[in-house]
Amino acid sequence: MKKFQNVTIKGTKDGLTLHLDDSCSYVELKEELDRKLSESSQSREDRLISVHVQVGNRYLTAEQEEEVKDLVRQKKNLVVDSISSNVMTKDEAEKIKRENEIVPVARIVRSGQVLQVPGDLLLVGDVNPGGTVIAGGNIFIMGALKGTAHAGFNGDKQAIIAASIMKPSQIRISDCITRAPDHYQDDEKREMECAYINDLDQITVDRLQVLMHIRPNITRLEGGF
Amino acid sequence: MGEAIVITSGKGGVGKTTTSANVGTALALQGKKVCLVDTDIGLRNLDVVMGLENRIIYDLVDVLEGRCKIHQALVKDKRFEDLLYLLPAAQTSDKTAVTPEQMKILIDELKQDYDYVIIDCPAGIEHGYRNAVAGADKAIVVTTPEVSAVRDADRIIGLLEKEENVESPRLIINRIRNQMMKNGDMLDVDEIATHLSIDLIGIVADDDEVIRASNHGEPIALNPNSKASIAYRNIARRILGESIPLQSLEEDNPGVFSKLKKFFGVK
DSSP states (O other), rough: SSSOOOOEEEETTTTTEEEEEEOOOOOHHHHHHHHHHHHHOOOOOOOOOEEEEOOOTTTOOOOHHHHHHHHHHSSTTEEEEEOOSSSHHHHHHHHHHHSSSEEEEESSSTTTTTEEEEEEEEEEEBBOOOOEEEESSSSEEEEEOEEHHHHHHHEOTTTOOEEEEEOEEEEEETTEEEOOOSOOTTTTOOEEEEEEEESSSOOEEEEEEGGHOGGGGGGOOOOOO | OOOOEEEESSSSSHHHHHHHHHHHHHHHHTTTEEEEEEEEEESSOOOHHHHHHOOSSOOOOHHHSSOOOOOHHOOEEETSSSSSEEOOOOOSSOOGOHHHHHHHHHHHHHHOOEEEEEEOOOOSSSHHHHHHHTTOEEEEHHHHEEEEHHHHHHHHHHHHHHHHSSSSOOEEEEOOOOHHHTTTTOOHHHHHHHHTTSSEEEEOOHHHHHHHHHTTTTOOGGGGSHHHHHHHHHHHHHTTOOOOOOOOOOOOOHHHHHHHHHHHHHO
């Protein structure tokens, strides 16, 4: 017989926490979970109890997660709120890394060319008219932006676009689009500017310095002075 | 072993053929052995600009399909002693009659015998363009000071940068009108050069003589008195590696009358 339990249930003020052991087999775990829940689900309360499932160092596939959720849900008033695991696959980890890293690129994006990165883009060079840059996160351009830039490609409305010279033909952030005025005044410099989505869900172009107030999370440096 | 230079622009009508004819002529004037290759199959006209149309017997497609030897198709320019030759394009086929691989072999063969092989590229970025670029070692992009031409030049530079066999392209700005540029009605030279950010190898002023000369089948570079001719000769010398400052666009030697007008402030 087993010495210790594979499933332990703990009550917290937010609901229940299920600790699932990570050293037994998945099939065993499922059986025991089913048994445990059947024993203890005689409460007569009507309100739903949210359940956090902690699986420790076990990796659950999407399918298995669904099975566990189903098992818990079958018991009258239990609802799975979250499943947390200490492990993830390499692919997932790499995806997260890609989406969060800054990709430096030194080149000129010319007419007809498209440059796309999953995370933040740091372009050392220009985007010429007819050229397009796309990023999952923010776009920082150290040259002139004269073409099209699309930040927050996957729907991140917090994304911003910053450029040393801001004369884009079109700016897109998440699903907002704005286009340039039909004519730039010759004396307009448009230097050191940034574009972001404001409270009214519209794209605004402003001085670079406002960023530290409206998007403090751009700063990733921790500690420091 | 010579080098092959493709002259291209993307947009049509900016002066690729005129530039090819004149740069080729100017290189021959410098004593180099030059072969001009027209790759605009179906719409050839380098032969017309060179005034060699009625001497064509075989053309590029004939060579590639084995109907003749290369030297049989080459048209010799009588104005030069054995220095300038033209390989004309076919007029009856279209651009798909030739593949980039065939062109590469052909250009490599020509490079054995000539110091410079100047390839006149058709407009556009399709099959004809790929044929023209396939055998080239260097590229010259021609543009005019118009937004549309600069946009297309930008596109073509982007494509050329992807070609592994081609060195980074150089730029010729053609048909410059000094007065318009001064008034700000035209993009100015610096603006275009910084925008495209490639080396500028020459600027050519808009000159009626160019059109007159090419209608006569005589490249302007042969006429030493014209401004455009000097510009083309300078480009040829820069290709040869000399460093020559850019030509001033100011009208030199203003006549007495225009001096007077200037004095009285009349435009």
